[in-house]
Amino acid sequence: MNVHFIAIGGAAMHNLAIALHNKGYNVTGSDDTIFDPSKSRLEAKGLLPEEFGWFPEKIIADLDAIVLGMHAKADNPELLKAQELGLKIYSYPEFLYEQSKDKTRVVIGGSHGKTTITSMILHVMHYHDRDVDYMVGAQLEGFDVMVKLTEDNDFIVLEGDEYLSSPIDRRPKFHLYKPNIALLSGIAWDHINVFPTYENYVEQFSIFVDSIVRGGSINYNEEDAEVKRVVEASENQIRKLPYQTPEYTVEDGETLLETPEGPMPIEVFGAHNLNNLAGAKWICQHMGIDEDDFYEAISTFKGASKRLEKIAESRTSVAYKDFAHSPSKVKATTEAVKVQYQNKELLACLELHTYSSLNAEFLKEYKGALDAADKAVVFYSPHAVEIKKLEEVSHQQIADAFERDDLIIYTNPQDFKDFLFSQNFENKALLLMSSGNYGGLDFDEVKGLF
Structure with a gap:
């Protein structure tokens, strides 16, 4: 499959490009500037454009797909050429859905905590040698790339960002994934340049809950009043499973999580991170990890990059x-x-x-x-x-x-x-x-x- 990325240098875009390259696709791309770490990572895979800029001549009829990044503008010369040729143009989340429509899609949404929860789930899966596809927004210890796509894996874990999909698709990314299993961690107004009112912002999460596949499930942080209201108001025919912050103590700068086997020291700390951990535990159980195995793995989780x-x-x-x-x-x-x-x-x-x-x-x-x-x-x-x-x-x-x-x-x-x-x-x-x-x-x- 021949795929061209318009704005290949973005944090998410370059990871997807590498994932498709690793899957055996023929990948090309353009961008007007690319900084590290994207630059050196693309270069290592032979995917770095020879020169920066936009080149309509790269857009040819035998491309199977164009993936359009948010960094590109609606009048981008390569995009205009692709539209003229009638090529299939995907936003980043649309393409991820296309790659995962036959898998069980696990989508982690929320204004805060989603990167950490997604990272916790992947850490636990990695610890127990459970191979899953994924997309997460932070670099994780032990992981080479932050997007993995295979033909074989049953599950894909997706960080569900509420920001816009592309310059020509103004829908929030997480509206496009159609989860089988979902989580909602918290709602606090953000991205006011896109969602000018609090009500408009909250509405995006209602649409997310309603997008869950019928018969699917959502785990939700019932300590967040807005999350509780949004989930419980949804008429979507799904299972609704609340979670809350588990019991824990802090002694001499160390956090001890209460477990059925007694207090267990963990590397992460803070009520918000313990709340994230409770959500991650639920999702891991949906994915076949029992409670004891979850605790064993999570005790070694040091946190997502740039998060505390x-x-x-x-x-x-x-x-x-x-x-x-x-x-x-x-x-x-x-x-x-x-x-x-x-x-x-x-x-x-x-x-x-x-x-x-x-x-x-x-x-x-x-x-x-x-x-x-x-x-x-x-x-x-x-x-x-x-x-x-x-x-x-x-x-x-x-x-x-x-x-x-x-x-x-x-x-x-x-x-x-x-x-x-x-x-x-x-x-x-x-x-x-x-x-x-x-x-x-x-x-x-x-x-x-x-």
Whole structure:
């Protein structure tokens, strides 16, 4: 099969391209720029375009499929040529469905927790040598690529993202997978550039629940009031199975999960991660892993890449970085680190980096998000606001939004770095939350502080 990727360099796209190459397909692609790790990974497989740019001449009649990435625009020259030739054009999720329509599709949805839950499930399956197909948004220890597609495997585990499918398909990705087994972890307004109202955002999850194959099932976090309402209101003929955070204790910086065999130490921590674990256990049981085998495997799970990742530790101090950027994630992550290290002073630093977080109206959603920190810092770049063509955000708006009188705010990367490197980290926990890098902060240098 001949498949061409328009915008092959994306995090998800390049993984799918490699998965199809590994399956024996003939894969080509284009992009206007490609950064590492995508660049070197594509190069290693012989899939890196010879030059960057868009080349309509690559689009020929004998291509069986075009996979169109979100990075491409609706007027992309290669896309226009493909439309002119009448070629079959798939969005990323459409193509995944096409590859898995004869399999049992397990789809993990939710505003937060979906990457971690998907990663937990795959870790357990890998630990017990159960081969499954999958697509997950984070790099996992022991896994070469983050998309795997085979002819033989019965199950495919898919991380169900609610963001749009492609420039010409404005449906959320997770509406296209038609799960047999689903999970919904939480609903908290996000992607306001696409879903301008809270009600519009929540509606996408109702559509997701209704898309589950009749006779299928959904496990849902009943501690999230919106999730509970959405699932229980659905008239879809499916099994509805609630889950909640299991019992656990924290002793001397170690989390102990209560199991039928007694307390068991685990590597991940925080109420949100324990809640994720409960959801993952249910899904693994649907996939044939019994409770004892689940506990044995999950005790060795260290977390998904960029999710509460320990980057440094000394005798008295510790540092974590986390991808958290939405208000619910920031709050859950800050509280988790404070509970885990109750006897340490917590310095929490948040970079407002995404379209939603830099929107003056949306900022109000951050109320109380950093309250668990002993000292709280917010960094944002006025340049990023400018690039995203948003209204300027003021210091005062940020201070008002978080409702914290002692909040420290920086807009200059050097000033933030100077502050960070002037701190005494004796008996402290540092938490760096961002989907960016604070205007160029070198995390390896930060490790040197510990």
